[in-house]
Amino acid sequence: MSNDPLLQPYQLKHLTLKNRIMITSHEPAYPEDGMPKDRYRAYHVERAKAGVALTMTAGSASVSRDSPPVFNNVLAWKDEVVGWMSKLAQECHDEGCAVMIQLTHLGRRTRWDKGDWLPVISPGYEREPAHRAFPKKMEDWDIARVIEDYAEAAERMQAAGLDGIELEAYGHLMDQFWSPLTNDLEAPYGGDLDNRLRFGFDVLRAIRKRCGEEFIVGVRYTGDECLPGGTGREEGLAISHKLKDSGLVDFLNVVRGHIDTDPGLTDLIPIQGMAGAPHLDFAGEIRAATNFPTFHAAKIPDVATARHAIASGKLDMVGMTRAHMADPHLVRKLTQGREDDIRPCVGANYCLDRIYQGGMALCLHNPSTGREIEMPHAIAKAETPKRVTIVGAGPAGMEAARVAAERGHAVTVFEAADQPGGQIRLTALQERRREMSSIIAWRFEQCEKRGVSFRFNAFADEADVLDTAPDEVIIATGGLPHTEVLTGGNDLVVSAWDILSGDVKPGQNVLVYDDAGDHAGLQAADVISATGARVEIVTPDRAFAPEVMAMNLVPYMRALQTRDTTFTVTWRLRSVSRDGNQLRAVLGSDYGDVTRERQVDQVVVNHGTRPLDELYFALKPLSRNLGEVDYEALSTGVAQSVERNPGGGFRLFRIGDAVAARNTHAAIYDALRITRDL
Ligand SMILES: Cc1cc2nc3c(=O)[nH]c(=O)nc-3n(C[C@H](O)[C@H](O)[C@H](O)COP(=O)(O)O)c2cc1C
Numbered sequence: 110m111s112n113d114p115l116l117q118p119y120q121l122k123h124l125t126l127k128n129r130i131m132i133t134s135h136e137p138a139y140p141e142d143g144m145p146k147d148r149y150r151a152y153h154v155e156r157a158k159a160g161v162a163l164t165m166t167a168g169s170a171s172v173s174r175d176s177p178p179v180f181n182n183v184l185a186w187k188d189e190v191v192g193w194m195s196k197l198a199q200e201c202h203d204e205g206c207a208v209m210i211q212l213t214h215l216g217r218r219t220r221w222d223k224g225d226w227l228p229v230i231s232p233g234y235e236r237e238p239a240h241r242a243f244p245k246k247m248e249d250w251d252i253a254r255v256i257e258d259y260a261e262a263a264e265r266m267q268a269a270g271l272d273g274i275e276l277e278a279y280g281h282l283m284d285q286f287w288s289p290l291t292n293d294l295e296a297p298y299g300g301d302l303d304n305r306l307r308f309g310f311d312v313l314r315a316i317r318k319r320c321g322e323e324f325i326v327g328v329r330y331t332g333d334e335c336l337p338g339g340t341g342r343e344e345g346l347a348i349s350h351k352l353k354d355s356g357l358v359d360f361l362n363v364v365r366g367h368i369d370t371d372p373g374l375t376d377l378i379p380i381q382g383m384a385g386a387p388h389l390d391f392a393g394e395i396r397a398a399t400n401f402p403t404f405h406a407a408k409i410p411d412v413a414t415a416r417h418a419i420a421s422g423k424l425d426m427v428g429m430t431r432a433h434m435a436d437p438h439l440v441r442k443l444t445q446g447r448e449d450d451i452r453p454c455v456g457a458n459y460c461l462d463r464i465y466q467g468g469m470a471l472c473l474h475n476p477s478t479g480r481e482i483e484m485p486h487a488i489a490k491a492e493t494p495k496r497v498t499i500v501g502a503g504p505a506g507m508e509a510a511r512v513a514a515e516r517g518h519a520v521t522v523f524e525a526a527d528q529p530g531g532q533i534r535l536t537a538l539q540e541r542r543r544e545m546s547s548i549i550a551w552r553f554e555q556c557e558k559r560g561v562s563f564r565f566n567a568f569a570d571e572a573d574v575l576d577t578a579p580d581e582v583i584i585a586t587g588g589l590p591h592t593e594v595l596t597g598g599n600d601l602v603v604s605a606w607d608i609l610s611g612d613v614k615p616g617q618n619v620l621v622y623d624d625a626g627d628h629a630g631l632q633a634a635d636v637i638s639a640t641g642a643r644v645e646i647v648t649p650d651r652a653f654a655p656e657v658m659a660m661n662l663v664p665y666m667r668a669l670q671t672r673d674t675t676f677t678v679t680w681r682l683r684s685v686s687r688d689g690n691q692l693r694a695v696l697g698s699d700y701g702d703v704t705r706e707r708q709v710d711q712v713v714v715n716h717g718t719r720p721l722d723e724l725y726f727a728l729k730p731l732s733r734n735l736g737e738v739d740y741e742a743l744s745t746g747v748a749q750s751v752e753r754n755p756g757g758g759f760r761l762f763r764i765g766d767a768v769a770a771r772n773t774h775a776a777i778y779d780a781l782r783i784t785r786d787l
C-alpha cells in the first residue's frame with residue numbers, strides 16, 4: 110500500500126473514506142428540471158471511477174420553494190429528487206466513492222424573479238449586492254417553515270442512500286442569521302451570538318430528529334467573514350467550538366471570507382494570479398483548536414500542496430474541486446504514479462464565472478467536463494493509424510495534436526513562431542495570467558511523450574503540408590487582430606496585441622477602444638496603466654468588457670481603479686486624426702447623433718481577430734471533403750464522413766480562430782470534436 114499521506118483512508122464516524130481527496134460542493138448548473146439527471150450523474154460517476162474518496166454533490170441544493178434556483182440548483186424540496194439522487198449515489202458507491210450533498214436555503218442570495226416569483230427572505234432588510242434582491246424580513250412562520258424544510262430535505266437525502274449531508278453557512282440563509290450585518294431580528298433569533306446561532310441549531314436538531322444520530326451531518330461555514338462588523342475570527346472560532354460541542358455535527362468544512370460581492374467571492378475562491386492555498390493555515394488553526402474532523406478547499410490545485418495540507422495535519426480531507434473539473438482522473442493518475450499527466454487547473458475560472466451568467470459550468474481547457482456522455486474524457490485508439498498534419502500550435506492546434514497522438518496517429522505540427530502557444534502565449538506574458546501557459550505546456554508534454562513532430566519557425570505553405578503526405582490536415586492558424594474599424598485614421602491606431610507583445614511601447618495618455626470586450630482590451634489597459642500612463646477605456650456596449658465575467662474582472666478592477674482609469678460606456682470610436690504630435694479621437698454613439706472628442710497620444714483598438722485562412726483556402730480544392738464539416742455529426746460526437754471530391758488526397762478541417770474569433774474553450778472544443786474520431 111502507498112505511504113502517500115493523500116492516499117491513506119480516513120474514518121469519519123462509521124464511514125471509511127478511501128483516501129483524503131474530496132470534491133467539495135459545487136453547483137455545475139447541470140440539473141434538468143431541477144433534478145440531477147444523466148448529465149449530472151455522469152459527471153460525478155466519472156470522478157468516482159477515477160478514485161476520489163468523497164464527492165459532495167450539488168451546490169446549494171435548495172430546501173425550500175422560496176430559495177429559487179439562481180444557479181440552476183438541485184431542488185431538494187421535491188420528492189422526485191430521491192430517485193435521481195439514489196441512482197447517482199448507487200453508481201458512485203459501486204466505485205467506492207462516498208456521496209453527500211450540500212443543502213441550503215439561499216436566503217437573500219437569489220432573485221425573486223426566478224422559480225415561483227416568491228419574495229426572497231432573510232433575517233434583515235439588507236440586500237445582497239451580487240443578486241440585488243431586497244429581501245422580505247423573515248417572520249416567525251417563515252422560520253418555522255424553513256426549519257422543517259431543511260429536515261425534510263435531509264430526510265430525502267437519507268432515503269436516497271447518501272452517506273451524509275452538509276449545510277451551507279457562508280453567504281446563505283443560515284449565516285445570514287449568524288452575521289450581525291444581515292440579522293436585524295430580535296431575540297430569540299437575533300441579538301447576541303447564541304440567539305443568532307439559534308436558527309442553525311434548530312435546523313440541526315430538526316435534522317437529527319428526522320435522520321437520527323448515525324446519519325453524517327456537517328456544516329460548511331465561514332470562520333471569518335473578513336468584513337467590518339461581520340462575524341470575525343474570534344466569533345468564528347467560538348462558532349466552531351459550539352458546532353463541535355453541540356454533538357449535532359460530524360465535520361467542519363471551513364471557508365474564510367464573504368461572497369456577497371464579486372471581490373469577496375474571488376478572495377474566498379481565488380483565481381489565477383492570486384496566491385495559492387490562502388486559507389489553508391486558517392482552516393488548520395480551526396482544526397488545531399477544535400481537534401475535530403476538518404475539510405477545506407480553496408485553490409489547492411496541485412497534488413504537492415494537497416499532500417502538504419494532509420501531511421502537516423492542517424486538514425483531514427482536502428478539497429480539489431476545480432482540479433477535478435480540469436482533470437476528473439486526478440486520483441487515478443496519482444495512484445498510478447502519473448502525476449505529470451494530470452491536466453492542470455489553471456485558475457481561469459471560466460467554470461464558476463459561467464454559472465453566474467446562467468450557463469453551465471465548463472472548464473476552459475477540458476471540454477469533456479459536463480459533457481461526459483456525448484464527449485467522453487477517454488480517447489479511443491484509432492483502428493488504422495494515419496498521418497495527421499496540423500498547422501498552428503495555439504490552443505486549438507495543440508489540442509488537436511494531443512488527441513490525434515492519443516489516437517495513435519503520426520502527427521506533424523507546423524508553427525510559424527519559435528514555440529507553441531499562439532494567443533495564450535501573449536496572454537500569459539502578463540505575470541497575473543502566467544498560469545494560462547500551463548494549457549499549452551501540458552499539451553506540449555503530452556505530445557512529446559507520444560512522439561509528435563513539431564516544426565517551429567515554419568510558416569507552412571501548401572507544398573510543406575503536401576510534403577508530409579497527410580491523410581488528415583487540420584488548419585489551426587488562428588487569426589490576426591482586426592483594427593480597421595474606423596471611418597478614418599485606421600493607420601494611426603495600434604492593436605491590444607501590439608501592447609501585450611511589447612511590440613509597441615505604451616503612450617502616456619491612451620484611449621483603449623474595446624468593442625471585443627474580452628481579456629485583450631482590459632489586459633492592454635492594465636499593462637499601459639501600470640507604466641503610470643493615463644488610460645480611458647471606451648466601449649459602445651452598455652457595460653465594459655462584457656466577455657470578461659464577474660470573478661475574472663476583479664483583479665483588473667483592483668489594478669485599474671487604483672490607477673484612476675476612466676471607463677466610458679455607450680460611445681463608439683468613429684475616427685482618429687493627427688493633431689500636432691497628438692491624436693484627436695472622435696467618439697459617436699449608437700443611441701443618437703452626438704459626438705465627443707478626446708486628445709490623446711495613443712489609440713489602442715481591440716476588435717477581435719480575423720481568420721488567417723489563406724492556407725486553408727489553398728488546400729481546400731485538393732481535399733476529399735472540400736473543407737466541409739457535418740455539423741450534426743460534430744454536435745453529437747459522431748465521426749465526420751463528408752466526401753465531396755473523391756480525387757482529393759486528404760481530408761481538411763479548420764478549427765479555432767482560423768474559422769472565426771471565439772475563445773479558448775471554443776478553440777479546444779473544436780479541436781477535440783474533430784480529432785477524437787479521426
Ligand atoms: C462551478 C462551481 C460552483 C460552485 N458552487 C458552490 C456551491 O454551491 N456551494 C459551495 O459551498 N461551494 C461552491 N463552489 C466552491 C467550491 O466548493 C470550492 O470551495 C472552490 O471551488 C474552491 O476550491 P477549489 O480551488 O478546489 O476549486 C463552487 C465552485 C465551482 C467551481
Ligand code: SF4
Nearest residue numbers: 454455457458472473
Ligand atoms: S475553467 Fe479554469 S478554474 Fe475552472 S476548472 Fe478549468 S482550468 Fe480550473
